[in-house]
Amino acid sequence: MKMPQNIGPVHFIGIGGIGMSGLAAVLHDQGYLVTGSDSGSNAQTEHLTSTGVEIQRGHEETANAASADLVVITAAVKDNPEIVAARDAGIPIIKRAQLLGILARQKTSIAVAGSHGKSTTSGMVVTALDVLDADPSYFVGAVVASSGSNSAWTDGEHIVVEADEYDRSFWTLHPDVAIITNIEFDHPDLFTPESYDEAFARFASQIVDGGTLVARGDDPGVARILPGLTIAPIKVVTFGEDVTSDWRITQRAGGWEVTPPGGTPIAIDLRVPGRHNVMNATAALIVLTTLGFEPQLAASALAAFSGVGRRFELAGEAAGVTVIDDYAHHPTEIAATLQAARDRFPGRRIWAIFQPHTFSRTEALIDDFATALAVADEIVLLDIYAAREIDDGRVSSADMQRLIGPRARVVPGVPDVVPAVYPLLQEGDVVLTIGAGDVTHAAPALVHALERGSID
Numbered sequence: 001m002k003m004p005q006n007i008g009p010v011h012f013i014g015i016g017g018i019g020m021s022g023l024a025a026v027l028h029d030q031g032y033l034v035t036g037s038d039s040g041s042n043a044q045t046e047h048l049t050s051t052g053v054e055i056q057r058g059h060e061e062t063a064n065a066a067s068a069d070l071v072v073i074t075a076a077v078k079d080n081p082e083i084v085a086a087r088d089a090g091i092p093i094i095k096r097a098q099l100l101g102i103l104a105r106q107k108t109s110i111a112v113a114g115s116h117g118k119s120t121t122s123g124m125v126v127t128a129l130d131v132l133d134a135d136p137s138y139f140v141g142a143v144v145a146s147s148g149s150n151s152a153w154t155d156g157e158h159i160v161v162e163a164d165e166y167d168r169s170f171w172t173l174h175p176d177v178a179i180i181t182n183i184e185f186d187h188p189d190l191f192t193p194e195s196y197d198e199a200f201a202r203f204a205s206q207i208v209d210g211g212t213l214v215a216r217g218d219d220p221g222v223a224r225i226l227p228g229l230t231i232a233p234i235k236v237v238t239f240g241e242d243v244t245s246d247w248r249i250t251q252r253a254g255g256w257e258v259t260p261p262g263g264t265p266i267a268i269d270l271r272v273p274g275r276h277n278v279m280n281a282t283a284a285l286i287v288l289t290t291l292g293f294e295p296q297l298a299a300s301a302l303a304a305f306s307g308v309g310r311r312f313e314l315a316g317e318a319a320g321v322t323v324i325d326d327y328a329h330h331p332t333e334i335a336a337t338l339q340a341a342r343d344r345f346p347g348r349r350i351w352a353i354f355q356p357h358t359f360s361r362t363e364a365l366i367d368d369f370a371t372a373l374a375v376a377d378e379i380v381l382l383d384i385y386a387a388r389e390i391d392d393g394r395v396s397s398a399d400m401q402r403l404i405g406p407r408a409r410v411v412p413g414v415p416d417v418v419p420a421v422y423p424l425l426q427e428g429d430v431v432l433t434i435g436a437g438d439v440t441h442a443a444p445a446l447v448h449a450l451e452r453g454s455i456d
Contacts, residue, residue: 003027003032003102003103007032007069007070008033008068008069009033009034009035009064009067009068009069009070010024010027010032010033010034010035010068010069010070010071010072011034011035011036011037011064011065011068011070011071011072011082011086012024012034012035012036012037012071012072013036013037013059013065013071013072013073013074013077013080013082013083014037014038014073014074014076014077015036015037015038015044015045015048015053015055016036016038016039016040016041016042016044016045016055017038017044017074017096018044018141018142018150019074019096019100019139019141019162019164020036020072020074020096021044021045021047021048021150021151022139022140022149022150022151023072023096023099023100023103023139023151024036024048024053024072025047025048025051025053025149025151026103026137026139026151026152026153028048028051028052028053029153030153034048034053035053035054035055035056035064035068036048036053036054036055036056037055037056037057037058037059037061037064037065037082038055038057039057039058039059040057041057059080059081059082060081061082062081062082062084062085062086064082065082065083065085065086065089065091066085066086066088066089066091067089068086068091069091069092070091070092070093070094071083071086071091071092071093071094072093072094072095072096072099073093073094073095073096074095074096075095075096075097075166075167075169076387076388095167095169095172096169097164097167097169097170097171097172098172100139100161100169100172100173101172101173101174103139103153103159104139104159104161104173104174104175105174106159107137107156107157107158107159108157108158108159108176108177108291109158109159109160109161109173109174109175109176109177110125110158110159110160110161110175110176110177110178110179110287110291111161111162111163111170111173111175111177111178111179111203112125112160112161112162112163112178112179112181112283113163113164113165113170113178113179113180113181113200113203114179114180114181114182114183115165115181115182115183115184115185115186115221115330115332116181116182116184116276116330116332116333116336117181117182117276117277117279117280118141118162118163118164118181119140119141119142119162119308119311119327120142120272120277120280120307120308120311121179121181121280121281121283121284122138122140122141122144122160122161122162122308123140123142123144123145123146123305123307123308124280124281124284124302124305125160125284125287125288126138126140126144126146126147126160127144127145127146127147127301127302127304127305127306128284128288128298128301128302128304128305129156129158129160129288129301130146130147131300131301131304132288132293132297132298132301134156134157134158134291135154135155135156136152136154136156136158136159136160137152137153137154137156137158137159137160138151138152138159138160138161139151139159139160139161139162140160140161140162140308141162141164142308142309142310142311142327143308143309144308144309145305145306145307145308145309146304146305146306150309158291161173161175163175163178163203165186165187165196165199165200165203166187166190167190168199168202170199170203171199171202171203171206173203173206174206174207174208175206175207175208175211176207176208176211176212177207177211177212177213177214177287177290177291178203178204178207178211178212178213178214179213179214179215179283179284179287180200180203180204180213180214180215180216180222181216181219181279181280181283182216182219182221182222182279183196183197183200183219183220183221183222183224183225184219184221184330184332185221186330186361187360187361188360188361188363188364188365189358189360189361189388189389197221197224197225200221200225201225201228201229204225204229204232204234205229205232207232207234208234209233209234210233210234210235211234211235212234212235212236212237212290213229213234213235213236213237214237214238214239214283214286214287214290215236215237215238215239216238216239216240216279216283217238217239217240217242217244217245217246218238218240218241218242218244218245219240222238226238237286237290239258239279239282239283239286240279246260246261247259247260247261247282247285247286249268249278249279249282250265252265252267255267255268255269256268256275256278258282258285260289260295263295266285266295266296266299267299268281268282268285268299268302269299269303270302270303270305271303271304271305271306271307272305272306272307272311272312273312273340273341273343273344274312274336274337274339274340274343275336275339275340276336276340277340281302281305284302285298285299285302288301288302310325310326310327310440311326311327312324312326312337312340312341313325313326315433315443315444315446315447316443316444316447316450316451317447318447318450318451319425319427319450319451319453320426320427320428320429321425321426321427321428321429321430321431321446321450322345322348322429322430322431323431323432323433323443323446323447323450324341324430324431324432324433324443325432325433325440325443326432326433326434327434327435327436327440328434328435329356329357329361329434329435329436330361330365331365331368331369331371331372332368332372334352334354334369334372334373334434335371335372335375337432337434338350338352338372338373338375338376338432339375341430341432342375345430348428348429348430349377349378349426349428349429349430350375350376350377350378350429350430350432351376351377351378351379351380351421351425351429351430351431351432352373352375352376352378352379352380352432352434353380353382353417353421353431353432353433353434353439353442354369354373354379354380354381354382354434354435354439355381355382355383355384355385355414355434355435355436355437355438355439356369356381356382356384356385356397356400356435357384357385357387357435357436357437358384358385358386358387358388358389359384359386359389359390359391359392359394359395360389362384362395362397362400363394363395366395366399366400366403367403369400370400370403370404373400373404373408374404374407376407376432377407378407378424379404379407379408379409380408380409380410380411380417380420380421381397381400381401381408381409381410381411382397382410382411382412382413382414382416382417382435382437382439383396383397383410383411383412383413384396384397385435385436385437385438385439387436387437397410398410414438414439414441414442414445417433417439417442417445417446418442418445418446418449418455419455421446422446422449422450422455423455425450431443431446433446
């Protein structure tokens, strides 16, 4: 199915989200009349407005939704006045993931799934394809540093899409090549551990006949689903540090290398830190070779990758203090981020300013969060970011603080971070703001205070 060229207005409800904004931008660039709404404003809405997209604040005004030819919604919002008005007017309503699936089928698609590392790995593939003059289209859940955007639609034959498991969104995709970076239980508001694995297994089963699945073979979650894929008409290529992996990753003096089946070792030299990024880059390298690029040339192209937004992103340096912002919101991601900080800044004091994301995830994984955060020297916990949930009083950041001990303290919200942290900072400190909520705003606020030499 393709988007009809003669379709009238397309209205995005929740247009400021990273995924929604990318889709809206691409449709607008293709000449469709795009409107949108969101409860607030951010960099994405400001950019769209600057290009001529009409965006209303809030969801009480329903005229655009009720007069559109198509309404696009997110998985997080079930009902609001705009959705009700569109439904009453008989306007077709589809989820963001459905629109992504429609667009992805128009090209040779590479879908990147996994509990952790989706955005980074997607960004690696996009950056390398750009360097290799393949001019890819893409939809990524973060801004790719090399392009300054999270989406693009080009004349190239390839499209790279980040495949999100939340709400089983990635079931709308039928990729030619897919990556599964890892599988580790998450989103307890929607999944059981068993149904979480099953969601990934179905995603893998939707790879087109003759397509390729690139998966981390030494990941326990991936190992659980691989046996069920043996009868699928696809090629499965594994990578990892285990000797049974098709592409084996090993640490060498001063870095890492990966050895393809029957081939010679290839150096993995990256501008982004962390063992986890070596794994991500290996998955990207296998995809590039699957698409026909020479392995050494592909590895050199990956070396150009400088990151994606909010993934170990430098917010600033002032007064001898380094401030980094990171999207990590699962214990495994936090552990990897803090270890990357230890590796990048040996001997320096590490601050973790963490905002838990959703009550259900915090309650389900609170012990693991406490263990992961304990890698830091100083820990500041913000109150839990509710997102789509309601506080039922069963879990709080204070519960996590008690598990961690006296090195952790709790502050209510983002405005309280600078007053609590700034007076305690010393030259040489490394501060990481961590989480999927609005804790990201604390990073520039801290940099500003450090530059001014005061809180005011």
